[in-house]
Structure formats: structure tokens, C-alpha cells
Amino acid sequence: MKMGLSTGTNGLSLTAGNKLYFCNNIIAWGKQNLRKFPWRWEQDSYKVLVSEILLVQTFARKVVPVYEKIISTYPGFSSLALAKPDNIKEIILPLGLLYRANLLVEIASSVVEKFNGRLPNNKKKLQEIKGIGDYISSAVQCFAFNEPVPIVDANVIRVLSRFFGLEWPVKTAMQKSTVYSIARDLIPIDNAQFYNYALLDFGALVCKHYNPLCNECIIVGLCCFGNN
Numbered sequence: 134m135k136m137g138l139s140t141g142t143n144g145l146s147l148t149a150g151n152k153l154y155f156c157n158n159i160i161a162w163g164k165q166n167l168r169k170f171p172w173r174w175e176q177d178s179y180k181v182l183v184s185e186i187l188l189v190q191t192f193a194r195k196v197v198p199v200y201e202k203i204i205s206t207y208p209g210f211s212s213l214a215l216a217k218p219d220n221i222k223e224i225i226l227p228l229g230l231l232y233r234a235n236l237l238v239e240i241a242s243s244v245v246e247k248f249n250g251r252l253p254n255n256k257k258k259l260q261e262i263k264g265i266g267d268y269i270s271s272a273v274q275c276f277a278f279n280e281p282v283p284i285v286d287a288n289v290i291r292v293l294s295r296f297f298g299l300e301w302p303v304k305t306a307m308q309k310s311t312v313y314s315i316a317r318d319l320i321p322i323d324n325a326q327f328y329n330y331a332l333l334d335f336g337a338l339v340c341k342h343y344n345p346l347c348n349e350c351i352i353v354g355l356c357c358f359g360n361n
Contacts, residue, residue: 157337
């Protein structure tokens, strides 16, 4: 079982064959191990957005009851925009990071005012809304609008860096750009949602920050980290 916190660069593994191997095996792993959450496979961009805000630096299993309470109490942007942040804070108190209460209300107000209560399927316009950055805009595009865009969080960066032999942790803009370029290349056009869910779960459950489960890993055969 691997204990290391970083990946060396004993040889990059960026061939087309390795990329295909990675993508196909992540999807195969997902077919057997994908986690179930109430926000997954939702086509409602409001529900996707709320879930992504709540998932920031928070374990997904803890988000479930809070997400369900918010969605049942405030079923759309219009009702959330009228909510009092203190009432939202009471709901999300078990999760911490209470600034998200104000953020949810502010985002909802912006969506109502600027976009008639509907999130646009446009990355630039999404990022014009205060509080929606690169990651959340990509998540909305992929999970709500089925766009083939990569979802790149800390887990995904770690998995890609380890497998393809990139320096990790990522510290420079050039390193980050390389990871994002690989992430874009890997996206299967016709199966982006499932692939992204699978990759996120794989990073959370198998290719963990500490004590990655290399002995149980479906991609260890060609993994630069697993074969160091």
C-alpha cells in the first residue's frame, strides 16, 4: 500500500494508448462502484448548483440531509433569492463554512436578476455570477447540461498526476495547465457525465491522498505512481 504524498517524474505516460486505457478503466470501475447521491443525474441546474456549493471542502455523505432540506424548503432560484441568510445558516450549520449561506442567496439573486431565474449554459456567463468559478461552472455545464467538459478538483488532479507521472502536488501555473490539458483530452464526448462522476469517486475512494489503495486499483498496471 502506497504511503507517499508526492509523485516523481520517472517518465511521463502521455501516449494515446495510455489515455484510452485510463478512460476506459475509470468508466469500468464506475459501473461497479459509482456512489449514489440525490443530486446525481439531475438535469435541474438549480439542484446541481446547490449541491456543488454545499460540496465545497465537505464530505458528500454529510451534504445529503442538508441538500435535501434546502431543496425542499427553497425549490428554486426565486424562492432562494428571497431567503434570509440566517435561515440558510441554520440548515447548513452541521457542515460548517457558513459563508455559503450568504453565497447561495447572492447567487440566486443574481440568477433571478440577470438570467430570469435560469442558469445559462455558457461558461463565460456562468462565471459572471459572483461565487461561480471555473470548477462550479464546469460542473453545471456537464451535470446539468450534459456538456463534455472536464471536472477538475483536487482529487482529479491527484489521480491524473499520479497516473501520468506529473509532478504533484501541483504548484505552478504551467503544471496546472498541463493537468487541465490532459483532463480535456480524456473526456469521452458521448459519456462525459458518467466518466466525470466515476473519476471523482475514484479519487475519493481509491486514489486517496493518504494511503491510496494501489493493491485494489484498476489502473495500477500503467500507473507511474503505482509502479514507482
